Amino acid sequence: MDILFIGLGVLAILLVVLALGSWIFAGLVIVAVLSLWGLGDFGFARIGLILSKILFRAANSWELSAIPLFILMGELIFRSDIAERLFRGLTPLTRRLPGGILHTNVLGCTLFAAVSGSSAATTATIGKITTRELAERGYDRRLSIGSLAGAGSLGLLIPPSIVMIVYGVQAEVSISKLFMAGVIPGLLVAVLYIGYVMLRCLANPALAPRQASDETTPWQALRLLAPVLGLVFVVLGAIYSGIATPSEAAAIGCGATLVLLAAERQLNLVLLLDALRGALITSVMVCSLLVAAAMLSTAMGYLHLPSELAGWIAQQGFSPIALLLAMALFYILLGLFLDGISITVMSLPITLPIIIQAGYDPLWFGIFLVIMVELGQITPPVGFNLFVLQGLTGESISRVAIAAAPFFVLMCLAALIISVWPSLALWLPQALSGG
Secondary structure: OOHHHHHHHHHHHHHHHHHOOOOHHHHHHHHHHHHHHHHOOOOHHHHHHHHHHHHHHHHOOHHHHHHHHHHHHHHHHHOOOHHHHHHHHHHHHHOOOOOHHHHHHHHHHHHHHHHHOOHHHHHHHHHHHHHHHHHHOOOOHHHHHHHHHHHHOHHHHOOOOHHHHHHHHHHOOOHHHHHHHHHHHHHHHHHHHHHHHHHHHHHOHHHOOOOOOOOOOHHHHHHHHHHHHHHHHHHHHHHHOOOOOHHHHHHHHHHHHHHHHHHOOOOOHHHHHHHHHHHHHHHHHHHHHHHHHHHHHHHHHHOOHHHHHHHHHHHHOOOHHHHHHHHHHHHHHHHOOOOHHHHHHHHHHHHHHHHHHOOOOHHHHHHHHHHHHHHHHOOOOOOHHHHHHHHHHOOOHHHHHHHHHHHHHHHHHHHHHHHHOOHHHHHHHHHHHOO
16 A cells, blocks of 8 residues: 555544544554554454553553652642742842842752653742742743743753653663753753843843842752752762662652651641642553553554655655754644643654654654653643643733743754754763763
């Protein structure tokens, strides 16, 4: 059967399933089954045998165990007062900068991202503190919301990251190396945000009114930041030192969080049950998507679609730059309608073989993909960070999206920078792993 016909057929089935409003994981399974049956002439008995083996293999992946543990860690922190102390610790350190405590949005999200792994959790946890405080102190509403929308997406790029784990499992790339590769690009995005806020406030000081200094000393500020810094050191230190795998580091991080909350007398049965409930719901969603995506990926393999499509693109003579630009536009369009994990699991069976065929490093492409997914977090109509901020601020989606627009552009700039200088993503994993 002509590969173009097969590709258009799969795309048509996918669009119809999504248009019917089905759950994403169920839609992926339906697409896999219908594609094998209608386009590959597979019998249902054979399809069932294939998918049952995939279900068992994917559901028993050791790497996936890190996902519920990192989610639980974020849920525990979300329900404690660690975020509030993070804001109080950053306030005296940012007060003298142009933009003042607006920088607590960026710095707070950067630090919290290193213990959360979730963009929505980072935005919600930091936003529930900073949106109220910045509004009461007279800071510009649009810049406050926009910086939080952009910085909240760092939960996907700065390790540990749920999307990186998803990508690593699907692409068979070392999750530890992905975590290492995300550090410098994540800090680059944070620096771009801080620089933009400083320039805006230097040009218009009314955006960030000067605040009366408090009596918090740098030592006291450091003590307030100690819980988050300690958790970051425990989790990332265990991974980068080689002491623990990402899954083991996730368990260590959960244990350290429980010990910290118990030591501060914040751990109770209600908090623990709420955290477990939230982690269970999110984990089931993510893992269901991954299993369904493995089924779709295998179906595409049986239909020879990825390899044939990659060969066809190679024959067209597209330059690597033109291909990368097309990929960026493709992912930005997907980000308008789908969440980050769905984008990753649905697209990789098609895009990854093409990228590898074009000569790109799959480790580098993982970071590029995460930045593309981050862009989707702050673009309407399905930008999760926009929904979170709408709930926190009471503003309309359109106003939140307009506020986030400059930070969307800055993130595009970050994607361009790591495309021109891929060593920004590859240097740290090469340095720490010896190759």
